[in-house]
Amino acid sequence: MKKVLLVTNIPAPYRVDLFYYLQTHVKQYEFYVMYCAKEADNRCWNVDNTKLLNTTFTKTKVISIKKKYDTKHIYIPKGIGKDLSDINPDVVVGWEYNPIAVKCLIWCKCHGKKYISLTDGTLYSERNINLIQRITRKMIIGKCDASIASSTKAKEKLLKWGINPNKIFISLLTVDVNKICTIEHKPEQGRLLYVGSMIERKGLDLLVSALRYVDENFQLRIVGNGTDKEIEELRTRIKNANIEDNIIFCGYKEGQELLEEYQKAQIFVLPTREDCFGLVLLEALCAEVPIISSKYADGAYDVIDEGKNGILVDPYDSKEFGDTINKVLKKEISLDGKKDIIVDKFTFDEVSKGYINAIDYVLKGER
Numbered sequence: 001m002k003k004v005l006l007v008t009n010i011p012a013p014y015r016v017d018l019f020y021y022l023q024t025h026v027k028q029y030e031f032y033v034m035y036c037a038k039e040a041d042n043r044c045w046n047v048d049n050t051k052l053l054n055t056t057f058t059k060t061k062v063i064s065i066k067k068k069y070d071t072k073h074i075y076i077p078k079g080i081g082k083d084l085s086d087i088n089p090d091v092v093v094g095w096e097y098n099p100i101a102v103k104c105l106i107w108c109k110c111h112g113k114k115y116i117s118l119t120d121g122t123l124y125s126e127r128n129i130n131l132i133q134r135i136t137r138k139m140i141i142g143k144c145d146a147s148i149a150s151s152t153k154a155k156e157k158l159l160k161w162g163i164n165p166n167k168i169f170i171s172l173l174t175v176d177v178n179k180i181c182t183i184e185h186k187p188e189q190g191r192l193l194y195v196g197s198m199i200e201r202k203g204l205d206l207l208v209s210a211l212r213y214v215d216e217n218f219q220l221r222i223v224g225n226g227t228d229k230e231i232e233e234l235r236t237r238i239k240n241a242n243i244e245d246n247i248i249f250c251g252y253k254e255g256q257e258l259l260e261e262y263q264k265a266q267i268f269v270l271p272t273r274e275d276c277f278g279l280v281l282l283e284a285l286c287a288e289v290p291i292i293s294s295k296y297a298d299g300a301y302d303v304i305d306e307g308k309n310g311i312l313v314d315p316y317d318s319k320e321f322g323d324t325i326n327k328v329l330k331k332e333i334s335l336d337g338k339k340d341i342i343v344d345k346f347t348f349d350e351v352s353k354g355y356i357n358a359i360d361y362v363l364k365g366e367r
Contacts, residue, residue, distance in 0.1 A: 004359055005089035007034045007104055009075060011047050011055075014175045014279060020051040021348040022355060029359060032087050036060045036075035036100055046254065058083045060100070070201045077103045085111075091359055093118055093148065097136040105140055114362040117144040120173060120276040122153040122298040123160060137161065145362040148354055151277055153298035169361070171354025172302055173277045174346040180286035181343065183263050190218045190329060193265035193289070195258070195280045196272075198226030198234060203271035203294060206315040208237045210271070211246070213322025216329040220269075223250045223261050262287035267328055267335075271315040272297050285309065286343055290335035292324055302345075309337050 006019055023031045032054040061076040077100050084092070084107045092108050093116045094101040101117065108115040117140050129137070141147065141161050149155035150173040158168050196202050204222070211220065220243075226234070231249070238247050253261060262268070268284035270293045277299030284291050285303050291310030293300040304310035311333065313321045327333040344350060 001028070001030045002091065002359075002363060003032060003087065003089040004029045004091045004093065004355075005032045005034060005084070005087055006093045007036075007100060008095040009036045009073070009098075009100075010039055011035050011052065013047055014173070016047050016051050017176050018174065018348060018351065020053065022352055023053045025348070026352060026356060028356075029091075030054075032056070032089060034058055034080075034083060034087075036077075037062060037073075056083055056087070058100075070199050074098060075100050080104070081107060089113065091116060091362060093355070093358075094140075095119075096121065097133065097140050101140055102136055105143060109143065114145045115143070116146045116148060116358050116362060117141065118148040118150065118171075119154050119158065120150045121157060122151065122276055123157045124153070124296060124298060125274055125276045126157065146358045148358050151299050151302050153301055154276070167361070169354045169358040171351050171358075172346055173279060173282075173299065174348070174351045175279055175282055175286075176348070177282070177286045177343055177346050180259065180262070180283055183259055183287045185288040185337065186263055187266040187289070188264050189266060190216065191264055191266045192218055192220040192325070193223065193261055193268050193284075194220065194270070195223045195261070195268075195283070196270070197224050198222075198230040201273050201275075203273045203315050204234055205237055206273070206294075206318070206321070207269060207271040208234070208241050208243070209318040210315070210321035210325065211243055212241050213319050214326045214329070216326050218325075218329060219246055219248060221248045221250050221261060221265075223253050223258065225252045259287070262289055265289045267292055267325065269325065270294055270297055270300075271321070273315070275299065278303075281310075282343075282346055285337075286346075288337040290328060290337040292321075292328060303342065305340075305342060307335075309335060309340075309342070311335065 019033050034056045058080045059078040063074040065072045080103050091114045092104045094104040095118050105115050141163050146167045147158055148169050148171050268289040268291050272294045275297040278297035281303045294315040295312040313324050
């Protein structure tokens, strides 16, 4: 049986769940997983360790770089060549264009193995990349045997970079949608929900500015963690906007507690300045919560059926953003939140086809 190695940065729960599904449901290949680190300092995730099958944590040095809106982590490989040789995969699926991906590509080329590049990045999220980043993308995109895009916007990027369309496969970024779809939506009038961190990139300050234009009664529930500085700055903005009584900081939630937040929300709001996807949009979709999303969340174009289950807005246009929230609250804009067939393309069964088709393609007659 052919071996497939999946190489990514950290064991995010949504990755772990999908990898576990591939390992337990796809019988034609044997899947192994390699992570660069066990966790990142800007993430607060709990992982089910029983799902970490055939898993290796390779030795890396982590360099953290403070960017304008977020912190970027770069993983420098230390001894990954031995780990690759020990597993000896027939196919390596590597994430993005970092030093680990470059090392995996070189190893594959030296050992006659197939390399598949997987990307979440889009033209918008990668609009300001530097020269070194452009060089690594050119190398990996030019030399990979196939590529997997996690959204239609990620596929647009690959096409723009000149990859052969026949070598591109889509496997949408996803969560365990079956868990969330069991929710019976019981919205409370005026209840707005934001889920995510409080870093500047997520745009909570833009949402606060927009809420000044909302005259309908509302309560915004902010679910997620932030540093003391981030919370203090956000509270100051809220006070200056005179909406202190309308905001509740809920802290980090997961599991049933998080599902109950989706269950009671009238509107889910994502004001992000930039997101390659925005999995919280998918969670809201599965819970049948109407969505108002920033047009800079690239996953929104796969999740939202404009005017039906959600609306895209420019978060920098505070008045338009606020007016849209107001109209949805008043039901002047009717969004039913129904997921219909949209959620079907996000099931593990459907998403895994992107991996299988890409692996079949690179191996061709070798199976």
